[in-house]
Amino acid sequence: xxxxxxxxxxxxxRTVLDGFDLTVEAGEFVALLGPNGSGKSxxxxxxxxxxxxxxxxxxxxxxxxxxxxKIHLVGRRTALDNVCSGALGRLPLHRSVFFGQDVRExxxxxxxxxxxxDRVLERCARLSGGQQQRVAIARALCQRAxxxxxxxxxxxxxPQAAVQVMELLVELANDGxxxxxxxxxxxxxxxYAHRIVEMGAFA
Amino acid sequence: xxxxxxxxRWPSSTVWIVAAVAVVVHVLAWQATEFSPAALxxxxxxxxxxxxxxxxxxxxxxxxxxxxxxxxxxxxxxxxTFSIPFALLLALxxxxxxxxxxxxQQAARAVLSFLRSVPDVVFALIFVTAVGLGPxxxxxxxxxxxxxxxxxxxxxxxxxxxxxxxxxxxxxGASGPQIALHAVLPTVMPSLAGLLLYRLxxxxxxxxxxxxVGAGGIxxxxxxxxxxxxxxxxxxxxxxxxLLVVVVDQASGFVRKRLGA
Numbered sequence: 001x002x003x004x005x006x007x008x009x010x011x012x013x014r015t016v017l018d019g020f021d022l023t024v025e026a027g028e029f030v031a032l033l034g035p036n037g038s039g040k041s042x043x044x045x046x047x048x049x050x051x052x053x054x055x056x057x058x059x060x061x062x063x064x065x066x067x068x069x070k071i072h073l074v075g076r077r078t079a080l081d082n083v084c085s086g087a088l089g090r091l092p093l094h095r096s097v098f099f100g101q102d103v104r105e106x107x108x109x110x111x112x113x114x115x116x117x118d119r120v121l122e123r124c125a126r127l128s129g130g131q132q133q134r135v136a137i138a139r140a141l142c143q144r145a146x147x148x149x150x151x152x153x154x155x156x157x158x159p160q161a162a163v164q165v166m167e168l169l170v171e172l173a174n175d176g177x178x179x180x181x182x183x184x185x186x187x188x189x190x191x192y193a194h195r196i197v198e199m200g201a202f203a
Numbered sequence: 204x205x206x207x208x209x210x211x212r213w214p215s216s217t218v219w220i221v222a223a224v225a226v227v228v229h230v231l232a233w234q235a236t237e238f239s240p241a242a243l244x245x246x247x248x249x250x251x252x253x254x255x256x257x258x259x260x261x262x263x264x265x266x267x268x269x270x271x272x273x274x275x276x277x278x279x280x281x282x283x284t285f286s287i288p289f290a291l292l293l294a295l296x297x298x299x300x301x302x303x304x305x306x307x308q309q310a311a312r313a314v315l316s317f318l319r320s321v322p323d324v325v326f327a328l329i330f331v332t333a334v335g336l337g338p339x340x341x342x343x344x345x346x347x348x349x350x351x352x353x354x355x356x357x358x359x360x361x362x363x364x365x366x367x368x369x370x371x372x373x374x375x376g377a378s379g380p381q382i383a384l385h386a387v388l389p390t391v392m393p394s395l396a397g398l399l400l401y402r403l404x405x406x407x408x409x410x411x412x413x414x415x416v417g418a419g420g421i422x423x424x425x426x427x428x429x430x431x432x433x434x435x436x437x438x439x440x441x442x443x444x445x446l447l448v449v450v451v452d453q454a455s456g457f458v459r460k461r462l463g464a
Contacts, residue, residue, distance in 0.1 A: 048374045066374045072367035074389045085385045089376025096381050136371075143375045 001026045001178035002047070002064070002147045007056035009042050016042050019056070022197060024180055026061075026146065029173035031189035032182045034199030040182040043199075044149040060147055063089075065140030069152035071132045075125030079116060079135045082124055083107040086142030103142075110138040114168060130161025137168060148172060150181040154188065166192045257434035264436045268424060268443045275420035276447060278338050279407030282345020283399065289350040294357035300364055301383040315358070318351025327413045341418030345406050353402050360394040361387055393462045400455040407451045411444060421447075 007020040016039040024030050032040045045051040047058050048066045065086070073082045084099040084107045091103070099107075111120055114134040124132055133153060140148050150169060154162035162185075170192050173179040183189045189196050232238075295301045296311035326344035334340050368386040377385070388395075414422020421440055428437035 050370055050374065063376075064374075066371070068367065068371060070367055072365075072371040074368050074386055076392070077389050081385075081389075085372055085377070086375050088372060088378075088381045088385065091381075093378065093380055096377075097384065139371075139375070 001028075001061045002180065003057075003059045004043065004047065005057045007043060007046060007058065008054045009039065009046060009051065010054055017046075017053070017056075020199070022180070024147070024178040026178050027173055027176050029170055029179045029181070029192065029194045031193035031196045032180060032199060033184075033186055033189055033196055038199040040199055041151050044151050044180065044182060047147075047149055062146035063144060064147040064149060065143045065145035067133070067136050067140055067148060067150040067153050069155050071129070071136050071156070073124040073132055073135055073139075076123060078121050078123055079111060079127065079138075080104065080107055080120045082135055083110050083138045083142045086110075086139035087144075089143065107138070107142050110141040111135070113141060114138045128161065129157050130164055133157060133161070133165050134168060137165070137172075141172075145177070147178045147180070150179065152182050152184060155184055162188065253434060256432075257438045259435065260438040260442060261433070261435035262439055264424075264439050265443070268421060268440050271414075271419075271421040271424050271440075272443045272447045274338055275410050275414060275422065275444075276407055276451070278341040278345065278410035278413065278418065278420055279403060279451075281342045282349055282410065283353075283403045283406050285342070286346045286349040286353060287399070289346070290354040290357055293350065293354040294361060295383055297354065297358040298361035298387075300361045300366075300369060300387050301379065303379065311354075312358075315351050315354045318347055319355060320351075321348065323348035323409050324412060324416055327416050327418045331417050336417040336419070338419035341410055341413040341420065344413055344418065345410060348409075349402055349406055353398060356398045356402075357391075357395055360391045360398065364390045397459045397462050400459050404451055404455040408448055 002022070002024040004020060004022040007017050008015075009017040016037065020039065020043055022030070022043070032043070034040050042051055044066065046053040047060065048064050050066075074085075081099070084103050087099070087103045087106065088096055108117065108120055111117055114137050116131060116134055116138065119127060119131065124135060127135065137148070148169070153169070154165050157165060166188055169179050169181060173194070181193070183193075293311045293315050296307050297315055299308060302308050302311070323344045326347045327340055330340040330343040334343070364387055368390065369382050372382045372386045410418070410420055411422040411425075414420040414424070415426045417423065417426075421444055425437055425440045425444075428434065428440060
């Protein structure tokens, strides 16, 4: 589902990734662990095109979505609008000024999938951190992603919300998605991930 | 062991040079503007005569004055409203949050800075030659100048918007206009509305000056009163202007506070 081969990335002379390989199958939940600066986030950002790798190849079988530590929803808009915006990639411009009924229905199903069917019309800024992260995951689902890349998805959350988000990510993997999560808590990785990949820092 | 103490850097020679240049420029400006407190003190009688002639205000023109004040308000209102589409389009093109092509950004910024650097009074004089004396020339002048100022303020507000939601939508495959529509604009809307109200406030005051060059409204009446040496009428007009400015300023301030912008 996701294959990364020999990924290399250097920021201003500091090597962050030097020949990184990772293969993730559908239905698999992989946790990336490692110290700061070991290139975990950079690897994910290269996959979705937020960074351009210096070398190596990335192949995604389908469509990759990203979930961020800082969540990155538009706080003033409703959960529904934020989830609908996941569909923008497949909508022509004239149909993306106002979202059509079909997109809104799909978005409501995605919100239902993450357990927030009752908060559809709530402004995101009014939701708790854990709820916001689940809205962000619903946005990834509305993108019809087969691969979900989560960059420290629970680092900003309280322990209880973190558990909810981790359980949701495992369920999505069990439903057949490929999920990769950068984590800073080894115990969460051991509890939830199917496989743990340790990344080392470069001197 | 003695630590190496960094050499004291301030005031450096650069500071001295800048200070010397600043002093010279101010002396030149003092001479060129014939700045002279003595002249002000010697001429106080002129001011006293002027005030004596203008008081008490001639309130018989109050009705006419209020009517013209409303015209001034309308010039400011239309000048602001009709500049919204142009300012929005140019701001979207000029902001690095919404436009990645450097040439498009540069072109939009050039247009905005041209519109901004031509004073509205100059635009008014130009449009008076096209559409004649009257409020319409004032509206056109404000549309042009305000597009430049508001477009720049809006572009800056967009530049400062959080990068995260933009990146998040880029990952979903959204195009530039889609990102502008669903990440940038919803985020900055309160700031844009606040800046709009601030500009409305400024434009109502500008339309007063535009009246002085023939673009109608209460500025025109003030100009007439001065030419006819009817300073008592002028004071009435000025009191009405004060009222108008305070009301618009308070109203715009109140709404901006509610917006939190």
